[in-house]
Amino acid sequence: MTMLTPEESPPAARVLLIDDDAAFLQAMTRSLARHGCDVQGVADPAQAMAVAPVWQPDYCLLDLNLEEPTSGMDLIEPLLAALPDLNIVVLTGYASLATAVAAIKRGARDYLAKPVDAQTVLLRFGLAEPASMEDGEAVPMSLKRLEWEHINRVLADHDGNVSAAARSLGLYRRTLQRKLDKKPVKQ
Amino acid sequence: MTMLTPEESPPAARVLLIDDDAAFLQAMTRSLARHGCDVQGVADPAQAMAVAPVWQPDYCLLDLNLEEPTSGMDLIEPLLAALPDLNIVVLTGYASLATAVAAIKRGARDYLAKPVDAQTVLLRFGLAEPASMEDGEAVPMSLKRLEWEHINRVLADHDGNVSAAARSLGLYRRTLQRKLDKKPVKQ
DNA sequence: CTCCTCCCGCGACAATTTGTCGCATCCCCT
């Protein structure tokens, strides 16, 4: 029952989104905004470092695998240097124990694996209570969907190369093919 | 092969092992000892807290899922309170991103998934040099692991209630049971 | 142009994994 009126009594939390996936960026921006956050999304490290000191966000959702130049991992420390109180949550499609450990040691507050929904992000930011779930979708993703999302991401990461994606997903090319054509994308 | 030169006359590193798996404890104790460490193994939290302040170890390999009373997770802080410079590496057979993050935030230096060999442990302790290439682990999670992580999260969310978790994951309880049985996680 | 390599789609079959049911406990609560 977040019946908060449009006018936020307390100043809205400022959230900086850093992700080079335009689609994701837009979707997440909208979702967070709808949940009452003051959101700003940027696509690369340079923009992030330009915006952060000026806009002074309170929270930051940082994608780990940005475009080539620098990894999101190398942005954690600079960001914290500029804004010591920034609450950084790292996000990645290539989650691994190793990167999770590294990110936390560098100062990130939390680590999430894509795909995630705005609700989860807010939760990790500490801006939402796990208790109430008013918006219909609080259900964890079904395994099928989780798999689909992951496959898609990895496939895209390999520029649609099925063979490569299959290898990196640890399954047979034939199997990936089958999974792919059986899913004319529906939710 | 590790070349441990007799040069290791400086005080041997003191390592405290905490694991309730007797077999593992013994094996690891022997291995580390052979690598020149001064090792002491205990099987439960109480013993650990009794030994630590007195023996003052430099390193600690802590298993996360100990017997019921307390989780290894709850030992991290007490241990650090007693020995601020203790280098704690958490070890677990049920690795998950969530527990990795939690452990690091509580002060652990690193997080490893069983099975591990002494060499790896020493490496994480910083007592051995990386035998070969350091891995940037850019490998996306295999589908199997992604699934395992998700299942783990959801199951925990439902306090270990298999029926409930299965429902919310959109699969049969029987299937979840089966997935859970054969779990020893691999790469 | 030809060879080689890598990717793709796809058929076939065996090996596994799920989907589904049903049953026999156990707890917990009233």
Add this chain to the structure above:
DNA sequence: AGGGGATGCGACAAATTGTCGCGGGAGGAG
């Protein structure tokens, strides 16, 4: 004691993978 829910587990069919192998494009090197 009785209902409701959770759990472990056997059984069997249905669906999904693992595995091989072909033939065909695309693109680079000789």
